[in-house]
Amino acid sequence: MPEYDYIVVGAGTAGCVLAARLSQRDDVRVLLTEAGGPARTRAMTVPSAWPENLGSTADWADVTTNQADAGALAYPRGRALGGSGAINAMAHVRGHRSVYDGWAAGGATGWTFADLLPYFRRSERTLGRDARLRGTDGVVPVAPAAEADRHPVASGLFEALRAAGHPVTDDLSGARQEGATWVDLAIAGGQRVSPADAYLRPALARANLRVTTNTLVTRLNVVRGRCTGVTCISGGTSVTAHAAREVILCAGSVGSPQLLMLSGIGPAGHLKAIGIDPVADVAGVGCNLQDHPIAFASYSAEAPLPVSKYNHGEVYAALRSDLAGGHPDLHVFPILFPLAPPGCDAPAAGYALVAAVVGPDSRGSLRLSSSDPQAAPLIDPGFLRDGRDLTRLSAGLTMVRELAAGPELAFARAAELWPGRSVHDDAELRRYVRRTVGSYYHPAGTCRMGTGGDAVVDPQLRVHGVAGLRVADASVLPTIPNAHPNATVLAVAERAAELLG
Numbered sequence: 001m002p003e004y005d006y007i008v009v010g011a012g013t014a015g016c017v018l019a020a021r022l023s024q025r026d027d028v029r030v031l032l033t034e035a036g037g038p039a040r041t042r043a044m045t046v047p048s049a050w051p052e053n054l055g056s057t058a059d060w061a062d063v064t065t066n067q068a069d070a071g072a073l074a075y076p077r078g079r080a081l082g083g084s085g086a087i088n089a090m091a092h093v094r095g096h097r098s099v100y101d102g103w104a105a106g107g108a109t110g111w112t113f114a115d116l117l118p119y120f121r122r123s124e125r126t127l128g129r130d131a132r133l134r135g136t137d138g139v140v141p142v143a144p145a146a147e148a149d150r151h152p153v154a155s156g157l158f159e160a161l162r163a164a165g166h167p168v169t170d171d172l173s174g175a176r177q178e179g180a181t182w183v184d185l186a187i188a189g190g191q192r193v194s195p196a197d198a199y200l201r202p203a204l205a206r207a208n209l210r211v212t213t214n215t216l217v218t219r220l221n222v223v224r225g226r227c228t229g230v231t232c233i234s235g236g237t238s239v240t241a242h243a244a245r246e247v248i249l250c251a252g253s254v255g256s257p258q259l260l261m262l263s264g265i266g267p268a269g270h271l272k273a274i275g276i277d278p279v280a281d282v283a284g285v286g287c288n289l290q291d292h293p294i295a296f297a298s299y300s301a302e303a304p305l306p307v308s309k310y311n312h313g314e315v316y317a318a319l320r321s322d323l324a325g326g327h328p329d330l331h332v333f334p335i336l337f338p339l340a341p342p343g344c345d346a347p348a349a350g351y352a353l354v355a356a357v358v359g360p361d362s363r364g365s366l367r368l369s370s371s372d373p374q375a376a377p378l379i380d381p382g383f384l385r386d387g388r389d390l391t392r393l394s395a396g397l398t399m400v401r402e403l404a405a406g407p408e409l410a411f412a413r414a415a416e417l418w419p420g421r422s423v424h425d426d427a428e429l430r431r432y433v434r435r436t437v438g439s440y441y442h443p444a445g446t447c448r449m450g451t452g453g454d455a456v457v458d459p460q461l462r463v464h465g466v467a468g469l470r471v472a473d474a475s476v477l478p479t480i481p482n483a484h485p486n487a488t489v490l491a492v493a494e495r496a497a498e499l500l501g
């Protein structure tokens with residue numbers, strides 16, 4: 001491979017933004033390398049088919065270490081053009097503004113909500129939202145489920161939330177970031193719009209952009225403290241590409257810390273223990289893994305329910321547990337197909353109501369299992385490690401069971417299958433939550449941006465201790481937003497592209 005100015009590693013949500021923005025400049029040559037393939041499959045296109053991505057060739061299909069009493073959990077992440085943004089559930093929503101203000105207060109200087117707002121707006125195209133806060137001519141078209149096409153169980157849940165006295169908002173990314181809403185989805189003309197569709201595919205014809213798929217980056221090359229390029233495996237052969245200016249790591253919250261550590265950038269003790277010579281002792285690499293744990297109640301309906309025309313969710317509520325601080329710490333939403341906890345039988349017809357902790361106190365980690373770049377890393381999201389998260393999740397599950405029992409969902413004639421009637425006191429509910437906890441699939445934070453000993457990148461996203469290297473993806477988020485993260489990752493990547501200007 002010849003020399004480039006910028007090499008972007010990973011064509012996921014962030015990588016697509018970076019490659020498209022950097023290659024807008026005629027004077028730079030950009031290489032984007034992606035481990036997955038180029039296809040835009042049916043499951044990546046038809047919104048309701050998105051669960052078919054899980055376990056497909058577009059999924060790294062990781063598993064976690066044992067979590068609470070649930071054992072190892074399936075932990076999907078995208079491996080394709082578009083990355084996790086090509087296989088995800090398409091919800092497009094910002095975290096509460098106080099989350100970003102907290103980033104800045106914690107050392108990520110210049111990353112308040114006000115600082116990020118132009119980048120949020122630039123990445124999205126909305127219609128009928130508050131134009132002072134939302135983008136109207138940005139890149140990714142987003143909109144909520146059309147009123148005529150909404151799923152009856154989603155509508156019932158929305159009404160049940162309202163009837164129970166929970167707040168309602170017209171836009172969780174707008175002025176009132178709390179309550180139940182029909183959330184924006186990255187769907188246009190009945191098809192998913194992934195970051196690859198919106199950013200990358202329109203840029204593919206540019207002469208100064210080269211995209212290589214099925215190319216696994218195995219190492220960042222560091223010479224005398226400067227990152228000079230990458231080594232990859234492509235078609236069974238090892239190849240090297242040189243970056244005259246910078247390498248930008250966008251391999252995600254699992255891939256980015258993994259690649260840093262494989263290259264000798266990380267906690268020196270851990271690296272030595274698995275036989276890697278440290279290049280830069282950056283203690284925070286792989287620490288601070290944050291994710292949203294979920295638990296759900298499963299309902300068996302007497303007759304089949306309609307199929308969602310959208311993402312099998314449609315309605316999301318950002319609510320507060322008694323432990324919430326400055327913003328909602330719980331999500332409540334439906335899964336609009338029959339579902340049972342792992343190891344239990346799903347009903348023939350039905351749905352699930354889910355509670356998620358979106359302001360977790362637990363922290364986990366990402367570590368290497370070996371120095372082999374093809375070996376799966378050790379992923380420990382630390383679910384429920386902090387007892388407050390168990391309290392929150394149990395409270396959320398109690399909420400959804402109460403909502404399901406109301407008249408608004410009675411039309412579905414559904415009975416609670418799991419946890420089931422025998423689980424009613426608090427101790428039993430907590431045991432059920434510990435046994436069935438799962439992931440919302442939102443890992444973040446493993447290359448934390450900020451200052452201080454455990455920060456991995458500075459507020460310009462430059463890796464501490466290595467020149468010519470930045471990280472710009474979900475891994476740099478200092479704390480996980482109390483929302484689905486993709487909209488935030490788009491904004492962070494937009495900002496990163498400008499920092500490189």
Ligand SMILES: Cc1cc2nc3c(=O)[nH]c(=O)nc-3n(C[C@H](O)[C@H](O)[C@H](O)COP(=O)(O)OP(=O)(O)OC[C@H]3O[C@@H](n4cnc5c(N)ncnc54)[C@H](O)[C@@H]3O)c2cc1C
Binds near residue numbers: 009088253259473489
């Ligand atoms: C099943 C699922 C559902 C989700 N639902 C939602 C949702 O509805 N809304 C939302 O906001 N968020 C959702 N998310 C999360 C969201 O998609 C991610 O937070 C976001 O895509 C992260 O972007 P990223 O750029 O950090 O990483 P990714 O998009 O994961 O991109 C990383 C890319 O790097 C590539 N890569 C990794 N290592 C290497 C290597 N060594 N060499 C070459 N390439 C490499 C990967 O193949 C991948 O393409 C979901 C995630 C999943 C998995």
